[in-house]
């Protein structure tokens with residue numbers, strides 16, 4: 001994979017074996033450094049409103065680059081990877097980002113890392129070990145790059161030699177110090193100097209040409225995290241993504257040789273690679289939604305937001321067969337769905353749909 005092909009951080013056999021026993025790989029070990037210069041940059045990033053309505057990012061500011069706020073006495077952070085790349089033609093119009101096709105990775109990490117934590121307790125009595133994946137204030141990509149386990153690229157993804165950016169990150173914070181992985185002497189980032197494909201192809205301009213990111217414009221944020229009406233100016237740019245977005249990873253040359261996943265949880269197809277918009281619009285009770293998506297990352301969006309997204313995709317794909325189903329939302333108790341239905345029907349009338 002370009003310059004990354006031969007790169008691999010040093011990981012003691014002990015951790016490789018522990019990870020393998022749970023069906024994934026150990027990427028690297030980082031020193032739990034506290035208070036880096038990145039903290040100041042992060043504060044500025046927040047003060048510019050780049051986080052949109054993700055208030056948790058503000059609440060996390062104190063601990064983002066201070067792991068001791070999460071585990072007092074922490075010395076090391078051990079990183080693990082869950083690869084998820086699959087390539088299958090989409091079944092329906094409403095596309096789902098690849099990381100969400102299978103089982104909710106939070107659950108997978110939680111279960112498997114618990115086994116490793118138990119083993120660590122046995123082997124290192126007196127040590128304290130805590131497991132996390134995603135749901136932590138810590139800037140995971142930053143610490144992972146510090147330890148040489150992957151590189152932070154211009155699409156704001158951690159890129160690994162074997163998996164490209166198609167992997168999820170989990171970690172164990174440890175009060176026992178383990179020697180940090182060898183870090184190769186090379187500059188921050190892995191991108192070829194002249195490449196800007198990710199920012200060129202990002203439909204909403206979330207990846208700014210200067211390399212910074214306006215997360216409040218990212219389709220992943222708009223479709224999953226933003227629990228209000230989506231800015232009408234951005235709706236046409238959401239395209240056919242009903243949950244998340246993979247564009248800045250799909251166009252990346254560093255991903256060309258990424259290995260497909262063999263992990264059963266990821267291959268387990270809870271949600272599938274796309275949703276039938278009619279099925280989503282027909283759902284009336286939360287129970288139906290839960291029955292269909294329980295155990296999948298789509299639960300995070302919830303039924304109301306998924307229906308909001310489905311109406312946007314219906315407009316963007318000019319799916320006029322859905323008009324009767326969308327008209328029903330004109331009487332919705334949800335002001336978000338009512339407004340979205342009015343907008344979608346108006347969009348059809350205006351002839352702006354593809």
Ligand code: B12
Pocket residue numbers: 038041042045054057097098099133134135136137138139140141155156157158159165166167168169170210211212213215218220221225243244245246248
């Ligand atoms: C909040 C969040 C989001 C937000 C914000 C995205 C983001 N880039 O941070 C949203 C909802 C948009 C999102 C989207 C996605 N996410 Co997300 N997300 C997180 C989460 C929970 C926190 C990240 C965070 O703190 N962001 C805020 C700051 C730190 O982001 P930042 O991009 O690094 O911003 C810095 C730079 O902009 C820089 N900066 C500031 N000014 C400037 C100026 C210049 C010139 C430059 C170069 C830099 C720069 O400083 C900023 C502050 O430190 C992490 C898990 C975790 N705990 O770390 C997962 C995580 C990053 N997400 C993940 C995934 C998979 C995704 C998606 C691919 C899902 C999808 N397919 O839809 C997309 C990818 C979007 C993208 N290109 O980044 C994975 C990434 C795995 C990997 N291999 O890298 C993580 C690590 C979860 C996990 N445990 O696996 N996510």
Ligand code: SF4
Pocket residue numbers: 201202203204205206207217218219220244245246247248249
């Ligand atoms: S996930 Fe999509 S919208 Fe978000 S930064 Fe990447 S290309 Fe842009």
Ligand code: SF4
Pocket residue numbers: 153154155156190191192195196197198199251252253254
């Ligand atoms: S598309 Fe190009 S600039 Fe963007 S992350 Fe990949 S290599 Fe880097």
